[in-house]
Amino acid sequence: MSELATTAPPPPLRLIRRSRTHGIEVLSAPDGRKDENQALDIVQHLGRGVVETAKDGSRLCLGGGSTPLEVVDTGDWRRRSLPDDSSGCERFSFSPRGSYLITWQRPSPDQFPDGSLRCWSLTDLSLAKAFHCKLLNRGGIDATLAWSGDEKVAFHSTTNTISIYDGSLREKLATIKCDSLKAFSASPGMIPYGVAAFVPEIKGRPAQVKVYQFPFPDDSDGQTCAKSFYRAQDCKLTWSPHGHGVLVQTHTDVDATGGSYYGGTGLYLMQSTPKKKGEQAFECLVPLPKEGPVAAAEWEPTKGKEFVVIAGSIPPAAALYNLEAEQIYAFGNAHRNVICWAPHGRFLALCGFGNLAGDVDFWDRNKKKKIGSVNMPCAVEYGWSPDSRLFVTATTAPRMNVDNGIHVYRYDGSGPLSTTKDRDPLFDCFWLPGVTDDYPDRGVSPASKARMRAAPKPEPAKGAYRPPGARGLKGGGSLASMIRAEREKDKGSSGTIRQKKPVGPKLPVGAAPEAGPSRNARRKEAAKKRKEAEAAAKALEASIAAKAPPPPPAKDVATMAPDELLKEQKKLKKKLKQVEELETKVAGGLAPSAEQREKLARKAALADELAQVEARL
Template identity: 40%
Template sequence: MVTTAEAGTTASPCSLAVFSTDGKKVAMKETGGTGDVYIVKYKQDGVSEEIDMDTKLFLPSTSTVQAGVFSPKGTFFVTWERPSKDANAPGNLKIFDATTGSHLTGFHMKNPAVPGVSWPAVQWSQDEKIALRIATNSVFIHRGASWSEPDNVLERVTVEGVKQFSVSPGDRYRFTTFVPEKKGNPAKVAVYAYPNTKTPVTGKSFYQAEEVTTSWSPNGNSCIVFTHTTVDTTGKSYYGSTSLHLLSADGSQEDYAIPLPKEGPVYDVKWCPDPLKPFFIVLSGSMPSQACLYNAKCEQLFLFGEAHRNTVAWAPSGRFVGLCGFGNLAGDMDFWDVNKKKKMGSNTAHCAVGYGWSPDSRKFMVSTTAPRMNVDNGVKFFKYNGAGPIGSIDKEVLYEASWRPAAHGAYPDRPQSPLRKGEAPPAIAAQPKVARYRPPGAGSKGAGFAERLRMEREGKGESKKVDRSSAVAAKYKAPGRGGSGMPVGASVPAEKEKSKNAIKREKQKKKKEEVERKKKEEEEAQAILDAGKKEEEEKERKEKENGPEAKEKRAKKIKKLLKQISELKGKPADDLNDDQKKKIATEDELTKELSELGL
C-alpha cells in the first residue's frame, strides 16, 4: 500500500514505487489486478498536490518487473525483470515512453542486485540527448531521445573486461568505466568524454579493487572512486579493504589518493549537492570514526570529531549535514551547519534502516523497515537541527519510506531559524554526570565496562579547522607519557656525554657539509659567468646579421631571385608549373625588401 503523508492519499496495494527526479511522476506496481507497472502524475491545482489516480498509465507486460527507474527528465522509464529461460524471449531490460506507455526497446541484463553490476543499466546524460548502456567488453552510446530508430547507436566504446560504468551530471558528456582485477593485472578506472572516446581523458590503475562506487561532483568536473574488496590481505579488517581516489574529469588536475585523517576503513563519502560548493565529506577510521570536510583538491578543511558514525547525509541545499550511525550502530545523529562549521544539535533514532532530507532541507526523516526489521516499523521526523521527533507514522509492516523529490533550486537556501522566546536549543551532548571517587592515577581503569562503552560512544575527538599551512603534522604521543618517553612526573635523566667516535663523526659531517656548500657556490658563480658569455655571443651574432656584409649578401640573393622571376615572366603561362607561379607571386615582396635594405 502506498500512502502520502501530506494528503493521506492511499493508492492500491503495490510492490514498487519510484519517483521521477523532479517529483512530478511516480511509478507503481500493482500486487492485484494485472500486476503491471503504472505511472501516475501529481495534481497541481495551485492549492494542494496529490496523486491523481485518474491519470494511470499502464506499461504493458510488466507483471514480473522487480526494479525500475526514470530518466533524468522523466521522459522514459526503465524496468528490469528476471531473464526468461526461453532463448527467443525479448530482453528483460525494457525501456518505455513515460508519456504514452509504449514499449520502445529491450536488452538483456544480469541481476542488478549482484555486487559489481551497474544500476541503472541505462544511464542518460542530464539533457537526455545521449544514453549509455553496458554490454560485454563494451559501452554503447545511444541517441537518448529516439530509441525506435534503426541507427540509434552512435558509438561503441570497446573496454576489455568492463563491469561498471557511470555517467556524469552537468552539461558535458562524460562517463567512467571500471575493469576489476584479473590474473594479477590491476583494476582500472578510466574517464571518457563523448564524442572523443578513442582514448580516455584520464585513468587510474590500482590493486585491492574488486568493485567500485563512483561518486560524481554535482557539476561533473570531478569524481570520487570508492574501491572495495571482500578480503583485506593486510589482515587489518574483517570487512575487506577500501580506498578513495579523486579523478579530474577533464584531466586538468592531478589524480589524488584522498588522504584520511584516521587510519582504517572508509564508511561513507558524499559530495555537497550544491554545484557551487565543490566540497565532500569522508567518514573513515576504526570506530569511533573521524569525519572530515575536503575541497576539490583533496585538502582537508575541517574535522568534525570522532564518534560512532557511518553515514553522511547532506541536505539538498548543501548548508546542513547529518552525520549518523545507522545499520549496526546505535542510531546516534549529529546535525551540523557546514557554512558556520558549527554543530546545531544531536538526537538518536534506534533501529533506523532508511533516512532522507525533505526537499526544502528543513526536516530529516528516519524509517524502520522490513525485512531488515520486522518490529516497530514506522517513520519519525526531526527538525533540521535534530530537535524532535516532531512527528511519526507507525505501520504494522513498512517496506520503504522516501520523500517526494523536487528539482534542484525549487526551494530557497534558508539559514537556521532563530529560536522562539523561551525555546531551548536541541541537546548537543548529554550533561556529564557526577563521577564516583577514584584513587589518583587510576584513570579509566577504574571505570566499569558500561561506562567505558559510553565514553567511547560519545566520541573523544573535538571538531576543529585543519591548519593547511603546516606541512608536517605533530607526532602522536601515547596518553600518560611525557615528551621524553618517561612517565608523567618522573625526572628526565641527564644527557650522556658524547663518545670520541661520535664527536669525530660530527666533525666529519660538518666538514663534508662545508665542502658541498663551497662547491655549490662555485657552480652558481660559474653558471653566472656562462650566462654572461652566452649573452655576449648572442649579441655579437645579431650585430653580424644586421651588419653591412649581411645586408649586401641578402641584396645579392634578392637580385638573383628577381632576375629569375623576370625570365619566368617571359615564358608562356601554360608552360609554368605551380612552384614557378608561386615564385612569381613573391616579386612584390622581394622588391619591397630590397628597397628597405637601401642598397
C-alpha cells in the same frame, strides 16, 4: 502587482509509506513551526505493490504481482497502465528527468524476443528500445543502462563495451572498448558527457578506473584520466552533481595489512576534464582524516565541488574536502558512519546508524557550525525533505521487525514533530522528491537559535558503583586518603601537630643562620649547568656519528612486490619507533652502549628508506 503576490507557493511536502496492511499511502508532512506532536494525514491511497519515483517527483511507478505496471502523475494522481506483458516485472527505474521508464524481467525468448531490458517512452507509453540482458549488473538498472543529466545521451554496457546512443535510443553514436569491464557509471552532468569504467584485478594485473568524455576529443578514444591500484576487487563510483569529478571507493574482502576484519578500503579522486589540452586530468589518493577504513564519502549536492569523508578506526573522523582533495574543515571524531546532505547543500547530517547507537549531528555547512544533536535509535531509512527543513527516520522491516514507525525532526534535530507507530510491518518510508529550485534556501531561523539556548544541558553519565574507599573516603587507597594518613602521622596523642627538627648544623644560642646564595646567583648556576648539559649532548651525538659503522646496503625498492612493500613498511616503522624510544631514554640520562649508538646513528637512513617504500605504495 508586486512580485510577492505573483509568486506561486512551493509545492506541499509529501511522504510515501508502504506497509503490509495498508499498502502504499501518500502522507502530508508536519508543520515545522509547531512544537506539538502532529499526525501524518493520508492524502492518497495508491494500492499495493512496489513503488519507484522519478528524481523530480513528477511521476510514480507502481508494480508487483500479476498486474501490469502503472505510471501515476503526482500532479493530478492520474494513472496509466503499461501493456499486459509488463506484469511480473522484477526491476524498474526512471530516467533522470522522468521521460523514460526502464523495466527488466527474466529473459524469455518466446515472450521477449527483442530482449527483456526494455525502455518505455512515457509520452505515449510506447516501447522505445529493448536490449538482451540475462542478468543486471550489481548496481541494478543504472549500472546497465544510464542517461546523462539532460537525457540527450544514453550509455549501455555489454561485455567489454560501452555503447553510446542518442537520448531516444534510436541511433548508436559511438563505442568505448574496455576489456574486462565490470562496472560503469554515467556522469549526471551536461556537455561534455562523462562516464567512468572499472576493471578489477586480473591475474596479478592491477585494477583500473578509466574516465571518458563524449564527444571524443580530436584524435583520441575519449579517455581523459586513468588510475591503477592494487587491492581492489570491487568499486563504488560516485560522480559529483555537475560531473566535475568522480570518487572511487575500492574494497577487498580481505585486508592484507590485517587492520580490519571487514576487508580493505581505499578512496581516490579523479577529475573528468584536464586543465590543459593533451594532458591527463587530475587524480590522486584522498588523504583520509584518520587512518583506517573508509565508512562513507558523499558530494555536496548543489555545486558539486566539495565532498565529505568519514574514515578511520572507531571512533572515525569526518572532514570536508575541495575538488583538489585538500582538507577544508575537520568535523572531529565521533561514532558516525553515514553522510546525509540536505538538497540545498546548506545543512549536513552526520549519522551513526546501522550497528551504531543512532547519534546524529546537524551542521550548518556555510558557517561550519554544529546546530544540533539528537539520538535517533533503530533508524533503517532516513532522508531530507525537498525544502531542506525536515529530516525523517523510519524503523522498517525486515531489518527491524518490531517497533516499526516514523519520526520527523526539524533540520537542527529538534523534535520529533511527528511520531507514528505502526503495528503491522512497515516496509518503506521516504520523501516524495521535488525540484530544489521550487523551495527557498533558508538558514537557521531565530526560533531555532532560541531553542538551542534554552535546551537543557545533558546530565553527566552515571558511572558504575564505586565503594567509599575508591571514592576518596576514610580507609581508601585514593590520593586524598593517603594525604590524610600522612597528616595523622604528624599528630601526637593529644592531636597537636608535632614540630619537625630543623635540618642543618646546630648553631650557638643567639647566632643568626648564614645567608644562602642570592636569587641571581642561583639563576647563573642553573644556566651554567644547562649549557654544560647541552654541550655534553652535542659531544655524545658527534661521537656516535663518528664511531657508527657504515649503513648496510639498502634494498632495491623498485623490484619489490606489493606484499613485500607492505612488510618492509611495517618493519621500518617498528625500527624507527625503537630508535625514538631510545632517544627519549638517552635524553633522560641513560648512557648508551655501542649497539644502542649504532641504532641512533641509523635513524636518518631508516627515515629515507621508509619514504622510498611509501612512495611506491
